[in-house]
Amino acid sequence: MNKVIAIVRKELWQYFFSPIAYIVLASFVLINSFVFYIVLAAMSKAASPPISPMALLFGGTFFFWLLLIVMIPVLTMRLGAEERKSGTIETLLTAPVSDFEIVIGKFLSSFLFYLLAWALTLVYVFILKSYDNVDFGPILSGYLGVILIGAFFISIGIWATMISRNQIVAAIISFSVMAIMVGMTFFSFILGSEKKELIQSIDLLAIMENFSKGVIDTRNVIYLLTGTVLFLALSVKSLEARRWQ
């Protein structure tokens, strides 16, 4: 565990050394503030909106998805690819630390960064509370959804960076995989009704809608967690595979 923490510390340190951390945080705050402004505008209308205002922040808008599939590749792309390119992977892989510890350390560092970004949105909750009576149920489940989908996507990003030696390539791979996952919604239009059931259970838009409405469906939770574990396992495998190359 100490070794994992050492890796997390180093990665976070390197995040804040480069401008990337600040650019990501700034655009995150900018875009979410804009969304929140719309939320407030909607609320100040006489007729109350049909959906919970915070739901817009948790997947209810195009911006949420855009942020997710751009921010996560940017956060994760450096983690493995840069070690390969600079050759430091050689010192890392020959230290007495397991491939699993390396992957978990890298994963946790970007996950913590992601959580930090989302923690900033708690400010909105407080602002909202001063306006109105807020129903905390959907907000809590919404945050749970954000955390789970973040873990899933970050694991995809980690896998992509572990198999690349170029950061941009890593970002493009993870961006593409995430874009396909998010775009799954559209397949349900194409496919016949008998397949709809299956697509719906992995339709991320529908899953986030559930979370933001306060519905915690175990199938959704299991799906996201399984996805996370799967991509982390693939990352560990890819590290091992490169030794056999």
Next chain:
Amino acid sequence: MLKAQELTKLYGSKKGVENINFSVEKGEIVGFLGPNGAGKTTTMRLITGYLYPNEGDVYIEGHSIIENPSKAREFIGYLPESNPLYEDLKVKEYLEFRGRIKGLKGKKLQQKMDEVAQKTEITDVIGKLIGNCSKGYRQRIGIADALINDPPLLILDEPTQGLDPAQIYHIRELIKSLSEGHTVILSTHILSEVEAICSKVLLIHKGKIHFDGSLEEMKSALRGRTQIKVTLLCPEYKGAELLSQIHNIEKFAVEKSEEEKQCAFTIEGKEGVDVREEIFWKCFETKIPLLEIYSVKRTLEEAFLKMVSEEEENQ
């Protein structure tokens, strides 16, 4: 300490190294010597577990690097060939990170960091960004990392490459001083480096081990027999006749003589025999004036190059 067994590594269909066998005992300083592309780095990557072999295995203090990698790697401090470092960390941060992933923490970590910084003389740059350090310092930082958890076995891939003569001298002195508490394996393509530091040599060429033994043994194996040159004042056929009567002469060849009425030969005696005396007495008996006689020693460098080029011809 270390045992490498029948290591073969393929890069695609190309052979990196083939059937490498050797062992290293505690306290030895072993030099991997070979030209570019010989397979030195590949061998080091196999024994550090950075790469796994297609065949064979490596045991470090009895632990297989494939079956039990985390344990086996605890015994190793490794300086890779290009000495890759995180440019955006400070020296101190780097050592701290490396110490932690090697299992150090708290007071012990701080103490080890101070210790290796002093040993490798990097205290001046400890607060600097690695990206701003000069090559000589970077090499020391790499060595400091290799030393931080005090591993019994150090593996240094071309530790003096790209350094100026003064730095080369300092790094060599450092490695020599390390040999008191550590077993060291280093690679180089410079023969004099092996002569300066190592107690044992592995000659690697084209992915195979060509020689494995002490420095002295290598010297004599490389030099081969000493050659003797003579110049006689007589016709060529007479000189040849004289030399063929000496049984201890393995072979001789005619050289171009510079002056008329003289003849010159290059002679190789049998293993371990100095034939100069016999040649003298033979000349004395036959009353052929001996104008010149001297032995030519090949330098190690020449011998090394010769061996390498002979190998190429054989293939």
